[in-house]
Amino acid sequence: RALTIGLIPGDGIGKEVIPAGRRVLEALPASLGLKFDFVDLNAGWETFEKTGVALPEETVQTLQSCNGGLFGAVSSPTTAVKGYSSPIVALRKRLALYANVRPVKTVATAKKPIDMVIVRENTEDLYVKEEKTYETPEGKVAEAIKRISEKASTNIAAMAGEIALRRQKIRASGAPSIHKGPLVTVTHKSNVLSQTDGLFRTASKAALADPKFSSVKVEEQIVDSMVYKLFRQPEAYDVIVAPNLYGDILSDGAAALVGSLGLVPSANVGKTFALGEPCHGSAPDIQGQGISNPIATIRSAALMLEFLDEEEAAAKIYAAVDANLEEGKYVSPDLGGTAKTEEVLQDILRRL
Numbered sequence: 411r412a413l414t415i416g417l418i419p420g421d422g423i424g425k426e427v428i429p430a431g432r433r434v435l436e437a438l439p440a441s442l443g444l445k446f447d448f449v450d451l452n453a454g455w456e457t458f459e460k461t462g463v464a465l466p467e468e469t470v471q472t473l474q475s476c477n478g479g480l481f482g483a484v485s486s487p488t489t490a491v492k493g494y495s496s497p498i499v500a501l502r503k504r505l506a507l508y509a510n511v512r513p514v515k516t517v518a519t520a521k522k523p524i525d526m527v528i529v530r531e532n533t534e535d536l537y538v539k540e541e542k543t544y545e546t547p548e549g550k551v552a553e554a555i556k557r558i559s560e561k562a563s564t565n566i567a568a569m570a571g572e573i574a575l576r577r578q579k580i581r582a583s584g585a586p587s588i589h590k591g592p593l594v595t596v597t598h599k600s601n602v603l604s605q606t607d608g609l610f611r612t613a614s615k616a617a618l619a620d621p622k623f624s625s626v627k628v629e630e631q632i633v634d635s636m637v638y639k640l641f642r643q644p645e646a647y648d649v650i651v652a653p654n655l656y657g658d659i660l661s662d663g664a665a666a667l668v669g670s671l672g673l674v675p676s677a678n679v680g681k682t683f684a685l686g687e688p689c690h691g692s693a694p695d696i697q698g699q700g701i702s703n704p705i706a707t708i709r710s711a712a713l714m715l716e717f718l719d720e721e722e723a724a725a726k727i728y729a730a731v732d733a734n735l736e737e738g739k740y741v742s743p744d745l746g747g748t749a750k751t752e753e754v755l756q757d758i759l760r761r762l
């Protein structure tokens with residue numbers, strides 16, 4: 411099978427980690443029968459400074475003809491700059507990438523092993539950005555719309571169900587696991603927001619009641635108590651599904667459980683396309699030193715493959731990364747080691 415993959419390094423360490431992701435894909439064993447064609451694409455702050463646009467139309471159109479992509483990171487200015495808007499936010503919209511999927515996992519030998527995936531709805535909720543500010547006799551008031559649709563909630567819950575089943579299949583193939591069966595936890599705050607979060611809750615539960623998910627246990631949890639439990643008892647979670655804002659916050663919080671942003675992958679997923687993206691930013695503080703941790707990107711490449719139905723290839727990459735971390739010999743400075751990006755990469759390539 412030939413897969414065309416768009417590569418968008420972006421800014422800062424994006425330029426160091428995306429090439430590592432590419433080399434891991436190229437190093438997959440020939441027996442898998444996968445052939446990759448890579449296309450280099452521009453986006454980000456440097457692109458904006460050069461051309462006046464952060465996300466060139468050519469990048470979007472080329473990606474539309476690719477099977478998948480890898481996105482590094484972009485440096486976004488902290489104050490609004492005229493004409494600049496975040497390319498990743500725009501890409502999610504243009505490519506209809508309605509889900510953001512973030513696995514958070516330690517190695518199986520960790521003192522407190524964690525293995526969960528947060529599935530975040532990516533198109534609506536408070537992030538529709540319909541805000542307004544107005545004057546009242548008591549002073550200024552600002553409002554934002556929180557929009558939840560039955561359709562998006564159903565789609566995201568169904569994706570969470572599919573992911574739970576796929577994880578169970580990978581476990582059944584012998585991968586070590588802390589979970590016994592597939593579990594999806596639906597997060598909301600419908601005790602307060604009975605209409606918006608109420609709709610998310612009922613639509614999600616209805617989607618997960620489909621007979622194809624009969625083996626999936628479904629639980630629900632109010633988002634604030636979930637934060638508490640996420641930190642006290644993270645091993646309790648398998649797949650978490652959440653509306654956009656709660657998912658954004660939970661997924662960054664969960665990433666803190668595993669020690670470094672440099673380990674945590676994500677994927678932006680649509681019906682026919684997946685864009686892998688490390689959770690970290692462009693890390694200007696370490697850029698150019700050759701010490702950025704490539705693992706978040708390498709795992710993002712594997713996650714992208716999962717959504718392109720190449721589970722076996724994905725599993726090989728995950729296993730090589732886990733073996734690198736378990737041995738702990740070639741470990742980058744963010745995890746307390748001294749290995750360079752290239753040394754971590756070489757160790758993973760050797761294991762592949």
Ligand code: NAI
Binds near residue numbers: 487672701703706
């Ligand atoms: P950051 O994730 O770039 O860095 C936070 C800290 O983690 C830094 O100390 C950095 O050195 C470290 N770090 C991050 N990734 C690492 C890796 N792979 N290996 C080793 N250490 C790593 O977040 P920060 O500093 O808040 O933002 C820097 C720039 O990145 C900003 O311009 C921001 O707008 C952008 N950013 C972009 C994102 C994206 O493109 N999706 C996401 C987050 C931030």
Ligand code: MG
Binds near residue numbers: 658659
């Ligand atoms: Mg975030």
